[in-house]
Amino acid sequence: MMEKKTNWVYTPKEITVKRGIGFGLTDLMGGGWNNIVSGVIFVFVMSQGISPALAGAVTGIGRIFDALFSLFFGAITDGFYRTKLGRKFGRRHFFILLGGILFMVVFPLFWVKATNWIYYLIVYIAIELIIAMILIPWETLPTEMTTDYRLRTVLSGSRMFISATGTAIVFLVLAALKHTNNPNAYLITGIIWTIIFVLAIFISYRSTWERPLTPEFIKELESRPKLSITEFMSKTVKDYFSTFKNKSFRKHLAIYLLSFTGKDFYSTLLPTFIVCAFQGVSADLPWTLQALSIFGILSTLAAAKLMITHGPRFLYSLSYITILITMIGYTLTWFLHIKNPIVILIIISVFYQLARGILEFTPWNVFPFIPDVDRIMTRGDRAGIYAAVMTFFRKSTGAVASWIAGILLAEIGFNSKTMLAFGSTPHGIQAGITVIFFIGPVALIVWALILAGKFKLNKQTHAVLKAEIERLENGGSKKDVTPETKAVVEELTGHPYEKLWPDEPEI
Template sequence: MIGNNPHKKLTRFEGLSFASGDLYGGGAQTMIAFFYLRFLTDMVGLQPGLAALIIAISKIWDAVSDPLMGVITDNTRSRWGRRKPWFLVGFFAIIIAMFLLWLPVQFENTSFRAAFVLFSYLFYSTVQTIIMVPYSAMSAEISMDYEERNFVNGSRLLFSQLSTLLAAVLPLTIVSAFADARIGYNVMALVFGVFYALPFLLIFLICNERVPEPGEKARFDIRLFVKPLKLRSFRLLIAMYLGAFLMMDIISAVFTYYMDYFLLRPKELEYVLGTLLIVSTCLVPLVIYLANRLGKAKSFFIFLAVWLLGIALISQVNTNWPNWSIYVIAAIMGIGTTGGIVTPWIMYPDVTDVGELVFGKRVSGSFSGLMTFFRKLSGALAIFIVGQILQFAGYRIPIQEMTGGKLVVTKFLQPESVIISLRLIVAVIPLFLLGVVFFAARRYPLTRELHTRLVNVLKFKRGEQPETPAIKADEEELIRVLA
């Protein structure tokens, strides 16, 4: 069993083992984004506005738990390091959390159903925090080499995209294999719970932490949570990250309704999502290559342009277009989505280096706490926005009846106000968010050349190389430009 080993060379096997943790990071969030609101309205029987409100309430807890976990993981001291003990805890917790999250309770009282959903989502959100905050922090500490980091974090997104594909295609396939959808959801939750949990046991056993532990422990202080936001580089990264994921999550939350009630092709949902995500998965190596070749910000613009084209097309498609057109649009959206969600995570470790320069110590846990919080905020905001719009538009939840000991769900035709709302959600909101992301990306200052100089300054400050006049001048300029 491997603990903290700052000087051990990163092997491909170790890098890929660590990257496999994003099977959970990408897949579980995708299942929630695509299917959870529909699960709550059509299986649990909650009104979309109430379901969305429950998810929004949980963000109050996230605002506390995410920064708290950042400080806890920064302060953890063990024979295995600061991050890895939490992965062993997470191995067991993920399975339980997934089962509870997708348990289709059938209480007669709506308040009881709402209370259970709130409890299960809060528990799931807490488990995600316990795992993903240390995991995100360790992604900046598994190597200090620029290209090794790109390999690890690019591989993370490759695993994430693969898991996203499986999470989009398989859940409803598993559920539909059972005559009773309730049993189908139980089996689906257990299968994916085990699938998401296993990588963290592997990381605990295989991977090294390569940044020395600071001698002084941090105190929990809400100011530590907001401290990374003092950095201009990090604020711009958060704007890019939150905008891109919120855009993706809104389209994801509404898409199952869109395919069912507007395009009238519900049975093709998994195939359309599969097309989008297969393209996304295949293009992750291209994102890494362009980030290394052109720079991360420049490559980001290329994918934003493709994403814009996809959004424009999906906002115009209707039932009169050829059947194959939705698959072409899905492929175009897949290209844009890949760069939009992969690139910010490739940028993230570099920004934690800026934090070390400015703050005088490495507090990756605080950075990752914010990243985890904003990622969960994105998913919750998407469900809240879509749910409230559908509620206001008059969405009619299906009727559930027990027939022959089996649960039968009967859907209604939706009013025209719901159909119009679906079209507005996939067109207007994503275009606005794309503008925000473009604005932030234009101002992102950290280039590859600046990062090389930054690493040299950090090596001097850690005592790994002697001071030179150039390093002193670089330190002052880097703080001015990046902070």
């Protein structure tokens, strides 16, 4: 009787675009939450009278806990099939269900008024761990649901646009509530976000399934080596560090982290910059400008085509140069004391959001090429390790911008109890905020731009690499490599060709 009620967890269905959307809806929360972290939490905590340094510490410390938890939680879900709950509800779906219930209870608690930053830190850490409990097993579902590459692409491809939609929803809802001047705008917004995100999570929960626990599959799972916690931690750290032997990955990761942290710096400080530097603008303007992120969906569509025709280096340059121009535009708008700057700020923000869409699109579309570079280095299939490293370091650095921004604001004498009110920020503090708002993103984006100019992995070089891997897999001799191919492979890997393609795969 009970088995029939839960049978849907192990019942494959036809994968269609509609099913892909059902799977991808969880990224309304995934994309929305990342932008809440970088663009809302800092100014919300400061609005409670908490100092900027401590407001930044909330997300900074919280993300460290999240990164460490995420490092090991995937392995927990892998082995959860051994439990009665795992077999009944699904080793992945059990945690998605539990996380959804906990999220519904805990998430609204963050948006109540409090004067102690420790309260926000504790609730924030709880939310991060709950979200990791949902996202980590959810991200494995395309692999669970089908072995077909095209169908997995249908599932994973839907995430990109749904995530961008989540970003827009977050700021549109907040802008609308702020426009009413409701003193409980943040709390009401938090409740609305909770309803939207929980509905999305449970639709995904019911729209997806897992690979049936057949005797053959259980035998395959049981055949995997069982490691103690110490052994698992040691192997994980060793695997993570091994990825840095890959020259293309080192550059790719640096570009990814620098550009995304620059974006976070912008999102963190934009509300403070707008509220404090421009006198007399409406309270909802910062969130209206952030809601223009909907234009990022359009640039993502264009980037998909440009990725094929022009390659990642062009996309990086287009995005980063546009962002640098917009940062100059924001600064000049304040410096020139332009009256009624709203239209100008909107135009600048549209261009920023178009560039941001490309910034977010490009690294994860370059990523599928990276494991092939590792393949010729190790003869292994380690795409999962590389994805884990990117996610781990992104989570580790994801809140650095807020923390640093908070410390810098405290250093210039910013007082969150008095200076978030319009007309109460001295000109000297306005200048300090503007300098921090400008220098932070610009320094990081310029650094990423320089590295992107030296990035050699593209469609053409990947084709050379892939052809060489296929030749070697088919029994070709390393001695027969052409000079051109050897040069490309050595450039991408950062190692002499003779040391590549070892006799035995490295696991």
